[in-house]
Amino acid sequence: MHDFSALTDVELEQLAAALLTAELSRPVECFARGPDRGIDLRWRVDGGGWGVGQCKHYQRSSFANLRSAAKQEVLNVERLDPAEYLFVTSYDLTVGQKDQLHELFRRWMAGPHCVIGRNDLSALLTKHRDVARRHPKVVAANAARDWWAEHPEIANRASALKDRVSKALPRYVVNAGYYRARALLDQRRVCVIAGIPGIGKTMLAQFLVAEALGEGYEPVEISGDISEAWAAFREDRPQVFLYDDFLGQVRFSLQKNEDQRISNFVEKVAASKAKKFILTTREYILKDALAAYEKLEMLDQRMYLVLALEDYSRANRAKILYNHLWHSDLDRKSLAEVAMSYQRIVDHPGYSPRLVEYCTGPALEGEGADFVERFVDVLDNPDKLWRTAFDQHLTEEQKSAVVALATLPTDCEVDDLLTAALSLCRERGLRNVALRDCRFAIEVVEGTFLSVGQTGDRPVVRILNPSVTDFVQNRIQNDEELLRMVLDGAAFFEQLQQMWDFLRPRPPRRLGARATPPGLNIENLRSRFTAALDRTIYEQSALRRFEWVHANGWKYQESSNYFEERVGYCMRLPAGWRPDDWPDEIFRQLEIRWRHRVGDKLSAVRLLEEAERRFQLPADLLAAAARSLDRWLEVDLDEPEDWVAYLDRLASRGGAWRADEVLRRRYQEFVERQLRRWSPTPPHFEDLRHYAKEFGLSSLVRQLNDADRKANKLAEIRESRDVSTAALKPPVNDAEDDATLKKLFNRLIDRGEGD
Template sequence: MANYNFSTLNDKDLEELALDLLNAQLKLDLQSFKVGIDGGVDLRHSTPKNDNSIVVQVKHYLKSGYSKLKSDLKNKELKKVKKLNPDRYIIVTSVELSKIQKDELKVIFSPFIKTSNDIIGNEDLNKYLRKFKDIQKIHFKLWFSSTEIISNIINNAIEGRTRSYLERIKSKIPIYVLTKNLDDANKILEREKILLITGLPGIGKTTLAEVLLYEKAKSDYKIYWINKIRDAEDVISQDETEKQIFYFDDFLGEVYYEILTGSQNESEIAGFVDRIKHTPNKYIILSTRTVILEQAKAKSEKIKRSRIETGKYEIKLNNYSNLEKAQILYNHIYFRNLKDELFDAIIHNQFYKIIIKHKSYTPRIIEFITDENRVNNFNKDEYLTFIKHNLDHPEEIWSYSFSKQIDYFDRCFLITLFTFQRGTNENILNQAFESRLEYEKNFNNKEVDSEQFNNSIKSLLNGFIMSSIIDLDKNIKICSLVNPSLSDFIIGYLKQNYEAKKTLIKSIKFIEQLDFFNPDKSQIKLEKELQEVIKDKIYRKTLESSDEYKQYRYDGLCIEVLIKYCKKVDVDNILLDILNKINLDHIWWFRHNLEYVFENIKNCPKSEKYISDNFNLIINLYIDKIEDIESAIKLPVFFTRFNYDFDSYADSEDGQVKIIDLISNLVVKSEEDLVSSYKDSILDIEEIDDIIYNDLNDRKQRLLNELLPNTIFDIPRHFEKDDWEKQIKINSDNEQESIKREKNSDKYYEQLEYNTKIENIKIDDLFHKS
């Protein structure tokens, strides 16, 4: 049985818990009141003879302990109790109380406290909870305060990065406000085993996912926080009895721009999601910004067909009610140690209503304006100004902190980290930052401390960055920006600050750091001078690669960067030099870079001539490595581009064999993709041709029309009728099992009992200080 310390409940939550437990234990109908009304009354029971027959005072005091509790009860509450003159007075507190301490309080409140049993401490609340198990269910956040449960959850995160991640989000759980989204998300996850959480930036996608992860972990699921699908492939168990749940935050952030350029990474996501669907005791939660998902769906057939696109797997986070907004705000104030002066500023003249009704309200902004490290130095007036400015200008929420609260080298550190989109190994980051510091020393005459890297991490940790250990034995850490809004701010900062942008490009060490300047993303403009800088760094070989397969990929990255990033400058000689030495035996590793060059090379006559002179060698190796239909149908264009006749090539004996093999392989692969995408949704064998093989025939015919017109050949089906009959039986069983899981999914929000107060009164009650 879990033992709760009640640390995840705010004072109002504890009062509601006390109300439910005392009514159950004492078989009364205790009433709750607006906080502070009739001084000293949190709950009461009335009789015809005495309106205040039983008075209950609920005191959290978990952080301040018994001494503070005793002092406040004696000096503040005793005179109120004497005025109320109850027949019976009960004290409820989350503080652990000894027999001696209970007796002390009984003496202070004699004759109103009849027995020490009416002084209810931590151990008594836990005893009642063991007796009334249904009340545990109603108070959802309660079990988050169980040290045994949380310890078990952390221990179930067997991978170091995930363990570090769970330790960090543990502190965020008390801030969570239960909404209907939790029940809806749980329902989808149990039914489908897949959950896609979408919404605008800052709306609470990550928080909802984190609560779901903890809820699953309570049932002994091992949690895996992943940045890449390959990470999950490495650890997914073949043991169907092993419970695993994977979480991929901002999952399209990893591959979105590669999807736009025709990469295959979306296949990895779709394939892994399919494995989850077909393996017992495995779940996956993904989240993404709505706009990113919509653009990816429009661009990618694989995303469009995959289960991650389908609406039935998706929960869309939209707006919150005013009461939910108020609860989120209150929890942030209560649990984030805001000093009293700032809390008073929010309460004064009901300023909290301005916050919760503001059009820019998001949980992320509330998190920002209640960060004690950021605001506790403000006085009351400064704090109100800070809140108003950030609500009116949400795009600037990081502006003050970035420009005023950290020093120059810390800003350099953040900008360097920003260039590694999803974070990076601290060893790589250290090298990149050292390159920036070297630039500052040589060109800006800055004095650099040898410990600047460690100093900046200490200064920025939690407020601006996160650091997660992924391998405890080797002390390997991943460092990343604290959330996407900081990345959005830095993008805006660089757009408006040419010198900062130029310094960044001049000081980068790794070619991957250029990715946020990718013109395809249309985020940050690269002026001609900056393109010259990039060209020069490639020419002088001062750029390295952080990729673990850099010996195969680096030259491919360089040729694409020169064509894509340096359109306003002459890169012909440098490009030719790389093409001359590139190892075509490694063409699989840089085939997409080469494809980009084929399509986009301009004003590079020497390089174009080199490709043309060596076209037969290059194209034959390239064709062998094509893995998708879109790349295949570009072949005739590439032949024409470099003055070769594709039809003659396709009519030749060797060429025809290559093209037929290519079409055959792509159709087989397409069949596998289509079967994988749809096999578990088919319940009638008559659906197979309509859903899968008509589509497959269209793809085959498209390839033939583009590459071998007037050619007819059949490709056998690899999923036969017997296979389908077995699969349909599995699908029927799985549908029943999904319905069963859905019915058994926990429902927390629906079990809450709300009183009949109107919303505005509830909000005022929340912020009324007793």
């Protein structure tokens, strides 16, 4: 049975009108509320006269309240005296409750079937699938609910994503941007959503994910880098990948070869019938990254969707405000104020969906100026919003928690934030602060500056609003003393990667990109930065990924390959920004790790290849590390990634390996076992096929091609079962005149009675 709680009263009436139009085979008009109470829906009746319908959105109310509201409509119906009357509600009615409502309107109803409850609406939606396609919001909300219920293990693992999607759906307003994005996904399988901060990129992306769930796609959220997507990629199942702020939240900052890996993944998804890839980024960051990274520039620009404020008509802007207010916990006084002065918000030049979301949440609750005045003040001075809240409303412990979180990876674990916050508190001179104080500080700012969810079996935390990240990171960069304390108090290597983005001198590429503040003395901080690198490089990582654990499948855990990645990152820093004795010492540690078969083989191969090509290291040290890695690569060839790493290493040293008959035979036997083990294709499938071709194993290549065709065939079958969206068209914009919008916002005055 469908759940209609994601809809506002207006959206429910529009859906009811569309369903009744299909069911009655005649146009059903839908009216905004005005002085003629009692008419939400109207249609022509055979033989003359009008049929009238009334909608009551009482799904989360009681039947007593619903019946009381229905009784108040009797006088209106008597005055109208329609030829037919229908009473529509989202409430889940019993047979007895239907009879009670029918008794009120018996004179104008043909029978109890003229009382349409939640079950009846749900049946009509199932019957009229073309109507469902034209109302994607109710379909997406129910599809997401059902998918999470049917996959509890994934719902638990990705509860943070589940919560964000569930929260976003009721407030989303379907607009022209949605139809363009959906068309891109249907045609290209990839959609890059770009736009200015606060324009609604993330909410659109989350809505598209919810829709994909309804089509049977498994969600994968990428919070660190694209390797998470590669690790979670499964040839044998539909998957939708979400990569929010994939180029960084403030300016682009990609690790080495990340552009190549993203480009490769995009090509992989674009060639698949059972994958979707949704990325978001700020428009100016995308333009800078395309200019700087050749591989990103090669991506098909037909995959880009640039959202702009012009995509939101005045009616769209009003609906966004209305939806947020309808689903908010604001008191009736505040709602009434908006009904009287909505133009000051809808027509404000600083309007953005993000600020609407913020101002209709708990942030503006409390006493002071009236609600609309406080709302407009935020639109006038958005920077003041966080500055005032941060400086005047937070304790020092709470400030430390927010600052620490702004330097950590997205969706970091709560325990890692506690560690980083406590370390920063100590560095700031708060000697009496204990771990429990930091935990309490996180609890206090949850819901305003940060949100807590769950990934896997671990609680995770993220900045609640990207504009908070902007504010805090700008505060750090423009305050040399605070930057020094963050460096000295850094508990994790990943914090230093963020700090390096602040420290390196770089002029802005375009308006909006941040330059190094002219007053910041970077040289004074160099020794602190290198000391912090030396202190944290061997410490536990604040990043988590889905990784293949040979005996236990895919688990969300700290990655074993971060050390190799950290070394590569540090070695690429400019001279003077890492300890002078590092290269020799670090590679001695790597040689020991690889000798004891510790680390990630693929990362190790890439690092050693780069070291041999670029880094000035003693020949004997490099040779020792290479021997240990080569011995490790030759053993434990149990998984596809083991073979890929081994052959990548051989390929980097020349082509003689292709003629090794023993190696060719071992490889063919291994891949054939993997084809029997995995259905339809094993991990690292393209790499396995590449090396089958390199070995000249034509029979194995045919087997791999057959498996690939099987995978594509299964994907096509799944695709054919999906509800087609080819006929979806953007709706004609609703009337934007003030009389219509005033009727819309007047509904808020009655909200709270269940309607």
